Amino acid sequence: MSGTKYPGGIESLIRANSIHRAVYVDPRVFALEQERIFGRAWIYVGHESEIRNPGDYVLAQLGRDEVILVRQEDGGIVGLHNRCAHRGARVLPESRGNRRRLVCDYHAWSYRLDGALDGVPLAEGYAREINDAGEKHGLARVPRVESYRGFIFASQSSSGTGLKSFLGDMSIALDNFVDRAPAASVTQRGGRLRMEYRGNWKLFMENATDLVHPGFVHASSVAVARRAPQLAEDGGVTGQALQMLLANGLRLAEWNAVGVHSLPEGHAFMGGFYRDGVIAAERPDPVFRRYRDALVARHGEAKTDAILAVDRFNNLIWPNLSVNSRFQTLRVVQPVAVDRTVVSAFCFELDGAPAEMFELSLRFLNTAASPASMVASDDLEIFERCQSGLEDSALEWIDVSRGAVEEHVDADGARHAPGTSELPIRAQFEAWKRYMVEAAG
Amino acid sequence: MSRDATLDPVGLETAQEIELFLFEEARLLDERHFDHWVDLFAADGYYWVPTNPAQDSPELTLSIFAEGKALLRLRAQRLGHPQMHVQNPPSRTHHHVTGIVARHSGDGEYEVRSLVLVAEWRNAEQRFFSCSCRHVLRRAGADLQIVLKRVDLLNCDAPHRAIAVPF
Numbered sequence: 001m002s003g004t005k006y007p008g009g010i011e012s013l014i015r016a017n018s019i020h021r022a023v024y025v026d027p028r029v030f031a032l033e034q035e036r037i038f039g040r041a042w043i044y045v046g047h048e049s050e051i052r053n054p055g056d057y058v059l060a061q062l063g064r065d066e067v068i069l070v071r072q073e074d075g076g077i078v079g080l081h082n083r084c085a086h087r088g089a090r091v092l093p094e095s096r097g098n099r100r101r102l103v104c105d106y107h108a109w110s111y112r113l114d115g116a117l118d119g120v121p122l123a124e125g126y127a128r129e130i131n132d133a134g135e136k137h138g139l140a141r142v143p144r145v146e147s148y149r150g151f152i153f154a155s156q157s158s159s160g161t162g163l164k165s166f167l168g169d170m171s172i173a174l175d176n177f178v179d180r181a182p183a184a185s186v187t188q189r190g191g192r193l194r195m196e197y198r199g200n201w202k203l204f205m206e207n208a209t210d211l212v213h214p215g216f217v218h219a220s221s222v223a224v225a226r227r228a229p230q231l232a233e234d235g236g237v238t239g240q241a242l243q244m245l246l247a248n249g250l251r252l253a254e255w256n257a258v259g260v261h262s263l264p265e266g267h268a269f270m271g272g273f274y275r276d277g278v279i280a281a282e283r284p285d286p287v288f289r290r291y292r293d294a295l296v297a298r299h300g301e302a303k304t305d306a307i308l309a310v311d312r313f314n315n316l317i318w319p320n321l322s323v324n325s326r327f328q329t330l331r332v333v334q335p336v337a338v339d340r341t342v343v344s345a346f347c348f349e350l351d352g353a354p355a356e357m358f359e360l361s362l363r364f365l366n367t368a369a370s371p372a373s374m375v376a377s378d379d380l381e382i383f384e385r386c387q388s389g390l391e392d393s394a395l396e397w398i399d400v401s402r403g404a405v406e407e408h409v410d411a412d413g414a415r416h417a418p419g420t421s422e423l424p425i426r427a428q429f430e431a432w433k434r435y436m437v438e439a440a441g
Numbered sequence: 442m443s444r445d446a447t448l449d450p451v452g453l454e455t456a457q458e459i460e461l462f463l464f465e466e467a468r469l470l471d472e473r474h475f476d477h478w479v480d481l482f483a484a485d486g487y488y489w490v491p492t493n494p495a496q497d498s499p500e501l502t503l504s505i506f507a508e509g510k511a512l513l514r515l516r517a518q519r520l521g522h523p524q525m526h527v528q529n530p531p532s533r534t535h536h537h538v539t540g541i542v543a544r545h546s547g548d549g550e551y552e553v554r555s556l557v558l559v560a561e562w563r564n565a566e567q568r569f570f571s572c573s574c575r576h577v578l579r580r581a582g583a584d585l586q587i588v589l590k591r592v593d594l595l596n597c598d599a600p601h602r603a604i605a606v607p608f
Contacts, residue, residue, distance in 0.1 A: 223524070228511070
């Protein structure tokens with residue numbers, strides 16, 4: 001794949017305020033994205049709480065490759081391609097577990113946790129260099145794996161920007177995620193939800209901070225929620241679900257006040273828009289009060305106030321991670337084919353917080369990210385309509401100009417705009433173009 | 442031996458009543474009488490589709506559906522709303538119900554197992570969901586009410602495209 005050229009040059013597909021439809025429907029563009037974006041950028045692959053002990057592993061998708069993320073004896077984390085160095089069989093068939101050695105079931109080649117070849121039955125029958133073992137014939141290793149506050153990212157490129165500078169100021173979203181835990185750590189829990197759509201992966205990332213769509217796409221769930229105001233009094237999961245449905249019914253002027261923001265690395269986020277009842281940033285209920293007390297015990301009043309005041313909704317870490325620190329959830333957008341995407345959603349327990357906090361986080365994700373969600377199901381439908389429409393070649397370009405005249409740029413390259421601006425989409429495509437055009441390396 | 446097998450089977454007359462109740466429930470879903478379907482639930486009734494076959498609660502593990510009657514009512518109303526895009530055009534479904542076994546679970550409630558194959562047609566595509574269902578039914582006057590409907594999808598842990606019509 002390396003060195004693939006797009007006819008006419010990939011940069012010709014991106015203009016300041018419009019995008020060529022090939023970016024969504026051409027399998028050659030998808031193949032290039034796998035090589036130049038998912039083959040190089042820092043991609044979220046898992047959380048440290050999933051692999052606490054030596055030998056604990058989870059399988060993760062890194063672009064087109066499946067990798068084994070495994071905790072080492074010394075506490076480090078290594079990423080290994082799940083492919084036997086002998087005849088290419090997938091080594092570990094289960095998505096998670098614990099192993100002292102990684103053994104292929106085909107001819108029993110055995111690897112250490114760091115991927116080095118450790119034992120080969122009938123070793124004398126193979127070529128001499130295999131007999132000598134060592135890393136050369138081990139499992140292929142992911143060049144870079146780094147954790148930021150427990151969130152593990154991997155890069156298939158051995159050089160390039162480090163994780164910290166790749167995240168830039170978006171590290172604030174991950175910091176706030178962990179800072180909200182009274183014990184200063186979080187634990188992934190509750191399994192995962194996965195939804196799929198027949199559409200390009202970028203459609204999800206573009207939609208996540210598109211604040212004009214909720215009033216139209218989510219009109220039906222807003223309408224039925226407005227008919228049930230009595231449920232708003234509920235301080236538990238029913239009230240939470242109702243408030244979430246209602247919140248999509250802001251007027252356009254109110255969405256503008258919510259605001260959208262982008263960072264020079266291609267990341268973007270929107271302001272918070274959950275203001276009422278059990279989803280308000282500062283809740284009046286006893287559970288939240290106990291939680292707040294635990295935070296104050298650790299941080300004191302001023303810092304606790306500062307932590308709880310961070311009110312952003314979808315924090316989009318380019319290219320494919322959505323972080324919600326206020327509700328302790330993550331969504332990972334996995335491109336499967338040019339017209340097929342799987343979105344996995346995870347929730348986390350705030351270590352040291354009252355147990356009830358976790359249920360609300362879990363149920364937040366249930367309402368937001370199940371394939372049966374009263375909200376997300378309509379988004380999935382629209383993504384599929386976009387994909388199907390973009391297959392039509394009558395119009396070559398789509399428009400992403402909304403709000404372009406209203407952007408404010410900081411000295412550090414951060415940009416801010418009223419909520420109905422398509423600023424985040426433009427910022428995502430600037431990063432996209434940078435990665436797609438640069439020679440792979 | 443499963444817990445069910447320790448419960449007493451119901452008599453023939455009750456067995457038939459329960460069987461007809463499940464067939465009627467399937468008809469309400471297939472004919473899109475979603476409000477009437479929700480009416481079958483007790484006030485404390487719960488509809489639950491887990492993501493894991495061994496899942497023992499909707500509180501600590503994510504679920505595809507996990508809703509009490511109030512939210513189910515909103516769901517039914519939404520299914521009648523013209524701007525529910527994911528049902529425009531609407532799905533056509535067949536709920537094929539089979540293998541119904543009902544037992545007494547004490548307190549006048551029944552523990553009912555069934556297998557349901559849901560065939561769904563929408564937008565020129567047909568898909569199938571194979572479901573193992575557990576109903577807890579309560580007698581309320583002349584009627585039966587759903588206290589719990591748990592649906593274990595054979596592929597509960599797969600990525601799913603949008604799901605709009607309940608199983």
